[in-house]
Amino acid sequence: MIEIYLLEHLLAFNEYGTLSAAAEHLNIAQPSLSRSMQKLEGILNVTLFERQKNRIILNETGKLAAEYARRILDMESEMERHIRAFDRSQHTLTIGSCAPGPLMVLLPKAAGSFSDMTVSSAIDTEDNLIKGLRNSEYNIIILSKPLEHEDIYCKKYCTEQLYLSVTPFHPAASYQKVSFADMDGQNFIMYAHVGFWEDIVREKMPHAKFFKQEDMEAVGELAHFSDLPSFASDITLKTMESRHNNRIHIPFSDSESLAAYYLVCDLRSKTKFNSLFRAL
Amino acid sequence: MIEIYLLEHLLAFNEYGTLSAAAEHLNIAQPSLSRSMQKLEGILNVTLFERQKNRIILNETGKLAAEYARRILDMESEMERHIRAFDRSQHTLTIGSCAPGPLMVLLPKAAGSFSDMTVSSAIDTEDNLIKGLRNSEYNIIILSKPLEHEDIYCKKYCTEQLYLSVTPFHPAASYQKVSFADMDGQNFIMYAHVGFWEDIVREKMPHAKFFKQEDMEAVGELAHFSDLPSFASDITLKTMESRHNNRIHIPFSDSESLAAYYLVCDLRSKTKFNSLFRAL
């Protein structure tokens, strides 16, 4: 059998035209390369070069050999790349969600159920989530609507109620409930990665402005030191105690302010996640 | 890079299920194979096996690796096979003909023009000749009709006149000319590989019987020691003097008994054969 290093040497010679130049690029001595080419000819029992006294050129057979060398080396590279990627995917659980709320609940449990795996997560649009599930970029996705399909497992997970978060001095502070219409036109502090919530508040409060903060900490800081209203939810109020500071939280009354979440995964991989699903 | 021997080892393990069995078939010691598998994992920086105390099994990543190993080794085998075949074809000139006559003239000249190449020849049907030229099984073919095509070079080569060969005691021995109809119904000795001539004599003498001889020598022997008529041509009479022994040769009068031959080759390879074509 022809070992890979011989194919690499052949390919380098094909690329650089002389043994010396190719040897230079391969970081080996030139006589080594000379011997490699002779060895190749010996293994194949075929002449690959036209040899002049101080010049060596691939003949037609040699060019064919170089072509095969290229293909084989390409396939080896692909093998290494693909196997490493596959191994990564075997040890990584990627969860995509249409909103951060359900991740706050799910991620700790996932980390517990799959302690040997790296759990990563992302907020994405529902369309991208579904696409990503199909091409294995996501292992589990969380949608705000159920997804019915023969190859898909889908299970209702939890709900999330949106709250308005204001200082005690805000006019709405004494309300029991508040509607989007009540707050339209005001300026809000908002976390940048709220997923589908952004679509909802922009649609329901078309005249409002939203000061988006990339950093979750920044939202807390700004809310603490400014009078601007912001958002919260039953989930964030439970998981992030700090958000209560000096703020009054009033549930929105509109039906859109109550979201239902659905856990979705590929039916083939459902068994892998059963331990997690049962723990919910 | 992963050397080929590692892929061979992996594939053998995949096939035989245990290191010991695979090592046996590879004709290496079993610890060597154990180390090869560890080395593979090291190069890829990936776990390929589920290891129990005295058992080792490919995991999903390992199965994927074995699949790639199979593909790469298959491609290597194909490379070796193809290159050796190509090299052979580079040193072999294969001439196919619809009849043996023109080969008798052409082969010596081809051997002279291409002294560094092996010249081989075959008699075949015209359909097979044309197919064989297209897929490079033949480099040059000789047809009884011209072949017009944009990628094809075609040149009139020579003619061949068919003769009847009889003993002086045969009724036809005194004829100046003889027609196929005159001889229909008689028994002939015939060389088995006369190509398209067989179609012609069978068609023109539907009631004749032909005793086909695989061996060219056998035709001469039988003709010498029997009274049965046989065939000759202006070409065979010129190139094989022995055929004259005790025989009278009378030309057939039918138009079909005069064949015209055409040299045909691929237009791309015409330059390679120019020296031969000019020598004609």
Added chain:
DNA sequence: ATCACTTACGGGTGACGTAAAAATC
């Protein structure tokens, strides 16, 4: 003289074999 290739020779890596240990059946 410089460049390009080949041959000759010595060195070090690493692939292999043998031996032995540990674990399972």
Added chain:
DNA sequence: GATTTTTACGTCACCCGTAAGTGAT
């Protein structure tokens, strides 16, 4: 006890580098 895998250790092959030689530019 038989089988299977892993670790340890010594050996030898072979791949590489250096040096030297030949021929061409």
